[in-house]
Amino acid sequence: MSATERVTVLGDGGWGTALALVNARRGNEVLLWSAFADYASQMKERRENFKFLPGVPLPPNVRISSDLNEALDFSDLIVIAVPTQFVRSVLKKVRPLIRGKKIFVSVAKGIEKQTCMRPSQVVYAELGDVPLVILSGPSHAEEVSRGIPTLVVAASKQPEYAIKVQNVFRDKFFRIYVQGDAVGVELGGALKNVIAVAAGVCDGLGFGDNTKSGLLTRGLFEMSRLGVKLGANPTTFFGLSGAGDLMTTCFSQHGRNLRVGRELGKGRKIRDILKDMEMVAEGVDSAEAVHELCQREGIMIPIMEEVYNILCKDKDPKQAVSDLLSRDAQEEWKQY
Structure with a gap:
């Protein structure tokens, strides 16, 4: 030392x-x-x-x-x-x-x-x-x-x-x-907070382990897809700052973004949820910034887009889930 x-x-x-x-x-x-x-x-x-x-x-x-x-x-x-x-x-x-x-x-x-x-x-x-x-x-x-x-x-x-x-x-x-890969490490920490809100929505709607595991897997792919477009190495997202942080945030009792999503899934409005929170849930503001980034870069990240719709457009979480599941069928590993 x-x-x-x-x-x-x-x-x-x-x-x-x-x-x-x-x-x-x-x-x-x-x-x-x-x-x-x-x-x-x-x-x-x-x-x-x-x-x-x-x-x-x-x-x-x-x-x-x-x-x-x-x-x-x-x-x-x-x-x-x-x-x-x-x-x-x-x-x-x-x-x-x-x-x-x-x-x-x-x-x-x-x-x-x-x-x-x-x-x-x-x-x-x-x-x-x-x-x-x-x-x-x-x-x-x-x-x-x-x-x-x-x-x-x-x-x-x-x-x-x-x-x-x-x-x-x-x-x-x-x-x-x-x-x-400073870009990838930094993006991993930011983007996982948006996915954590989605994971919390799943909890609030009463879904199970199958749903959350599928969500996190596809969410990690979205994180990597956007990261690559912004100059990151895709493998970084499968390390501590990507997959590691994502798992911790989405399965832990301490996760503030998870808590926000859970309350949204139960039907509460975001303004009321934030009033009751002493600490900052970074994913709430980041969701809007991520939406703007994806519009600018022409990147499709459906899960994070639906989080934006729930937070910023007052979309019903149940409808957001339905829209995600009814998307056109495609290959699992579509190119970045």
Whole structure:
């Protein structure tokens, strides 16, 4: 293992906090930044992220701050752990405060709704060609924070930075693989959230294991099809950030996107579901961005399109399922 490092985590959500805990467990010094001064003070006093990761104490080597300047000066390794739709606004504040070389680690799993850009593209647009690593995979914060063995992947167009993150973050419970397909790794994390909404709809409608397994298999094919069109390696989607994350999200009690889909399947409206949720379900906004991407690229992804119709067009989930099942017959492995 490498020597003790300093790591800054931007974002006080469950996943950002879990990564802070991974690094603290590793012996690193961590600064966890919150955009909300009052909440940062409460976390500091209680030594717990009681909203987003309750019941898990924050050790002494995790500092808590709402001062962005302090957060950026604390470390040269900066984890961007805010929801996708807020990445740009945070980075606009980050840009004038950067001093010296920083390595950024993006862990957001979504697509920006207004621009259809991946989080990494937003990073480059706001900060220039900075060193950037994508960290993704099947990794519920509730499990990672408690030291339950977890495997993820770090990807970068500059391999030395992915290896840096691998060495700094990994411990005996948090294993990190590296690879070079940053586009595929990032898309896997975003697209699986849309499929997870569909899986939840199946649960809410009372369907069984046959339905969900078929849905996930075809959903994975759709993820790969769109990914290839956007420059990804198709095999990436059968790794940790694709199939691995998809399975975890769609079969776990922790899955927020699955929960949204389940409630939709039971007949609730999306606006009412989101009102009751404290945490962000990335698949909801990503579904709209994916729809726009597919229109632009001329790609057919029927399952994700029906998720868009349910979320954005108020389509009846039962009708969406019926329309999917009544599509023209075709070969299983139609070309990308």
